[in-house]
Ligand SMILES: Nc1nc2c(ncn2[C@@H]2O[C@H](COP(=O)(O)OP(=O)(O)OP(=O)(O)O)[C@@H](O)[C@H]2O)c(=O)[nH]1
C-alpha cells in the first residue's frame with residue numbers, strides 16, 4: 094500500500110522543498126512572494142487558493158519563522174478543504190453507487206478497490222458490469238470482483254446497461270447485499286447520446302427498480318489537472334453526483350488540484366487513488382493530505 098505520504102511524493106517534491114527554501118530566508122519580500130505563487134500554481138492549487146495563501150502570508154510577513162510560514166500555508170489549505178460541504182448520505186438498502194467518468198480515468202480499478210475496502214469492513218458488496226460497450230470490460234470487472242472476493246452481475250457485451258443495473262439491484266436485494274457498485278463505460282462528457290445512456294440507468298433504477306438512494310460517484314484523473322473541472326460540470330449538470338474519486342495522485346506532481354476541484358464543484362472528494370494495487374486507495378483525509386504535501390513537521 095502506498096498511502097498518502099508515498100502516494101503524494103511527487104506533489105510534495107514540487108511544493109515542500111521549494112517553499113522551505115523560500116521561507117528559510119524568513120523575509121517575505123515581493124520577489125519571494127512571486128516565487129511562492131509560482132510554486133503553488135505549479136502544484137495546480139489554482140489561482141484562488143494561491144491568492145488566499147499569499148494574502149495570509151503577507152499579513153504575517155516579517156513576523157514569522159520559517160516553520161510558521163509553512164504552518165500558515167497548511168492551515169489555509171485545511172480551511173479551504175473544510176469549506177466544502179460534507180458528503181450527502183442517501184439512506185436505503187442496498188446503497189447503489191453508479192461510477193461514472195471519461196475514458197481511462199480509473200473507474201473499473203476504483204470499483205475493485207472500493208469493493209475490497211467495503212468487504213473488509215464486513216459489508217456485502219455486489220458489482221454490476223454495465224460497461225457492455227468496450228471489448229473485455231466485463232472480464233476486467235470480473236477480475237477485480239474476483240480479487241476483492243465479491244460477486245458480479247453481468248450480461249453479454251452489447252446488452253443494455255440499464256437492464257444489467259436493474260438485474261444487479263434485484264439480485265442484491267435477493268442476497269441481502271448492502272452495496273451495489275455499478276461500472277459504466279467511459280464517455281466523453283460532450284457526447285450527448287452517451288450521457289443520455291447514463292441518465293437512463295438512473296431512470297430505470299429509480300422508476301422501475303424503486304431505488305431511492307442512487308448516487309453517482311464521479312471519477313477524475315488527477316493528471317488532467319484543472320481541466321477536469323469543466324469535464325466534471327457536464328456530468329454534475331445531468332446526474333446526481335454526490336462524490337468524487339480522484340485517481341492517480343501518485344503519478345502526478347499536480348496533486349494540489351484537489352483544492353480547486355472541490356471548491357469549484359462544491360462536491361467532496363471521497364477517496365483518492367494512490368497507486369494501481371487493490372489497497373492503493375484511501376478515504377480523503379484532510380490532515381493527512383496536507384501533511385503529505387507539506388511534510389510531517391508542519392503539524393508536529
Ligand atoms: N498510478 C495509478 N494508476 C491508476 C490508478 N487508478 C487507475 N489506474 C490505472 O489507470 C488505467 C485505467 O484504469 P481503468 O480502471 O481501466 O479505467 P476506466 O476508467 O475503467 O477505463 P475505461 O473503462 O476504458 O473508461 C489502468 O492502467 C489502471 O491501473 C491510480 O490511482 N494510480
Ligand SMILES: [Mg+2]
Pocket residue numbers: 200201202224230276277278279
Ligand atoms: Mg472501465
